Amino acid sequence: MRADGLLFDKDGTLFDFAATWNAWAFDAIHGFAAGDSALADRIAEALAFDLTAKQFRPDSFVIAGTNREAAEAVAAVVPGADVDAIEIKMAQDAARAPLVPAVPLSPYLSGLRAKGLKLGVMTNDSEFSAQAQLDGAGVSGLFDFIAGFDSGYGAKPDPEPLLAFADKLELAPERVVMVGDSTHDLIAGRRAGMQTVAVLTGVALTEELAPYADVVLPDIGHITDWLTA
Incomplete structure (x- = not known):
């Protein structure tokens, strides 16, 4: 992998x-x-x-x-x-916003954890909102790290919050994949020395994301095959 x-x-x-x-x-x-x-x-x-x-x-x-x-x-x-x-x-x-998951999150994330992967969330939303929304989706316990722009690590596109995830989980940055739908996510990943995966469940199109991504996928559900390709 x-x-x-x-x-x-x-x-x-x-x-x-x-x-x-x-x-x-x-x-x-x-x-x-x-x-x-x-x-x-x-x-x-x-x-x-x-x-x-x-x-x-x-x-x-x-x-x-x-x-x-x-x-x-x-x-x-x-x-x-x-x-x-x-x-x-x-x-x-x-x-309290009604969230629409990109894929069924609980089985998807559980499958990634079963492969031995460490999982995190880094959002430019607040940590309060992120925690509440992930709780509401029933998946917060599947993440090893949840951070917002106000968690003390900074905000994307700065690499510091991404490196905080790697440091906390004792992972080499080059063995971490930053997954996002915006250039902010991908630029932060590149600056942190991480692999980058772009998904098309946001607003940005392939041509905007591709220059900063190792691969552009329709949604996060396709990452599992990419990891072992």
């Missing part, structure tokens, strides 16, 4: 991004706008969200950004807004 550990991004990787977050963001934008359609338009523009299509634009920073960055963008256009309060509300609401 070509690796000893797999480190997954969360949104767009473990969970299908569009199926999970587009409807949530549409409701969140209107919630912050409190019935003001002009304000909803400004919030949507700040987040690069298409209100008509009810989806994030491919160029939206939210796709790979941190919860704090999204909160700051909303606060910048909402009169009298408190960025800290917005960040907390986003994290709490996101923790």
Whole structure:
């Protein structure tokens, strides 16, 4: 097998991004706008969200950004807004979002662990949201490491949070695979000296991801065969 550990991004990787977050963001934008359609338009523009299509634009920073960055963008256009309060509300609401797994996660992750692989999650979402969502999916106990942008290791595309996973599990970085749906994930993996796998369950297309990936796969379910190919 070509690796000893797999480190997954969360949104767009473990969970299908569009199926999970587009409807949530549409409701969140209107919630912050409190019935003001002009304000909803400004919030949507700040987040690069298409209100008509009810989806994030491919160029939206939210796709790979941190919860704090999204909160700051909303606060910048909402009169009298408190960025800290917005960040907390986003994290709490996101923790309750109805997630759509990219594949049936419990049997998939259990199968990887049975092969002796160490598993982790590193997301630019908050650790609180990540833990709550993985708990809700019934799979948090299958991971050896769960970290968010606020866990003290930094955020992608910096390599430090990825190296923290390798250090904690005593794995050589070159024997770890960073799996993600964005260039942030893959660039972080390359900077950490890890192998990189891109999946297409996010927003980015193959041509955007391929320059930074050892392989581009439809979803995480295809990784098992790739590991032993």
